[in-house]
Amino acid sequence: MDQNRYRPGRAHTSRTYPVIPPIYQTTTFELDDRAYADIQGEGGLHETWYTRFNNPTVDAAAAEVARLHGGGDEAGHSLIFASGMAAIATTLVSLVGAGDTVVAARQTYGDTDDLLRRDLPALGATVVRVDAHDTDAWRTMIAEHQPKVVYGETLSNPQLRLVDLPAVAEAAHAVGARFVVDNTFATPYCTRPLELGADVVVESATKFLAGHSDVVAGAATTRDPALLEEVQRRLITFGGCADPHAAFLLWRGMRTFRVRLAESCRTAAALADLLAKEPAIRDVIYPGRNDHPDAAVVRRVMPDAAGAMLTVVLHGGDERAGAVLRRLRVGVEATSLGGVETLVSTPFNSSHFNMTDEERLAAGIQPGTLRLSIGLEGEEALLADLRQAFDTP
Structure with missing residues (x-):
């Protein structure tokens, strides 16, 4: 019998040096x-x-x-x-x-x-x-x-x-x-x-x-x-x-973590400022904005970048937020977060569906809340997408 035949247990002893x-x-x-x-x-x-x-x-x-x-x-x-x-x-x-x-x-x-x-x-x-x-x-x-x-x-x-x-x-x-x-x-x-x-x-x-x-x-x-x-x-x-x-x-x-996060955080900050001027939006919540309630803590805890998560509160409550969500063409209606695509969800029927309206209010979650995980599409494409979703009857 050939004593040099392949033995499965020896596969990890290869002398090659893969890059990945x-x-x-x-x-x-x-x-x-x-x-x-x-x-x-x-x-x-x-x-x-x-x-x-x-x-x-x-x-x-x-x-x-x-x-x-x-x-x-x-x-x-x-x-x-x-x-x-x-x-x-x-x-x-x-x-x-x-x-x-x-x-x-x-x-x-x-x-x-x-x-x-x-x-x-x-x-x-x-x-x-x-x-x-x-x-x-x-x-x-x-x-x-x-x-x-x-x-x-x-x-x-x-x-x-x-x-x-x-x-x-x-x-x-x-x-x-x-x-x-x-x-x-x-x-x-x-x-x-x-x-x-x-x-x-x-x-x-x-x-x-x-x-x-x-x-x-x-x-x-x-x-x-x-x-x-x-x-x-x-x-x-x-x-x-x-x-x-x-x-x-x-x-x-x-391997692309820093490049992805740099772009997503930059886009989130720019989009937050643009959305603050939109008539359809009652409140913009982004840690990098000076009007964030924890702005002083942000400067100590996250001094260089304020994240790729962005929350907005729409006029018209959860029904309006749900309708806007369904009209998005660039943002994706989905749970989870952190992908290269922008993911958008409404807490009332996803992450916090098991709470009553009163419990959500007590937790600080306002009716009409949209949560956005910002991807790599850029603020102009995302702003145009949100605007058409706000305006479409």
Whole structure:
């Protein structure tokens, strides 16, 4: 028999050096002495031997996320998950147990809100909520409740209100709490929460990081290797690992991250100023505008770019907003965000459909709200599209 015939387990020992990471679409890898030692000593966390634990393509995506956040060296201090919610849920469950308290923003993504309202209390944790933009309330609740974890989103959805990350981080650390920040809307292009005091950054990598509306993934990033390892153990146990092909698409999307975000943020800022002059619009909400209620915080937290998310409130309420949405020709009527195309949605029948009108008002979501995730079409094309949608009977 030919002893030099192809052996599947030897494929990863090639001496070629590809410019982009190969897709290691394999469940398992040939074992060697290092892998056995890692399995027996550290539970298999570090060596590559089974894709639910580690995979070179997934590791490449993790290293790129860490680089964007300034979170680690070439090995990276990031983990990649099957979705953003897998990253958020796994991180919180890793840090919170029965008898612990979480102080969290009242304004969070809908499924995160379910996790905070139902799932963490079912595990024996207490969750206390505060308004995301009320820094004094953060300080008071953190000092009073001595939480294990403090949780917030850099920008709330769809109100685009800001958490004062340095101030909340200081309050959290004063009582020994971990500060976890969802940075999906802001992205590391606009702010890097680890540099402002956050202990862990979680994200839906589906959105701006991947950037092409073709992959679902999540990420968690930290500068603390021990904390990363604790979350990784839960990732392995819960099975929320990323598929290698999805990880490759994420890696590829991040190669154009800065170029995409630079253009989308520029367009969002220009479009916000143009829309502020439109008679059909009652209010424009964009963090980069001087009339934003958190403008002072924006200058501290996002000093160089104010993001690619834009919210407008139309005269005529939700019925008018829904009609305008259906008449768009350039913007796409769809949920999600962060793609190269502009995605537009109405919260009353999508992201916040499970709230009553009164609950949406209490959360600061006005009737007639349109949420826009700005893509690469340019402000002139988007303005013309919105104008024709406003004017068409």
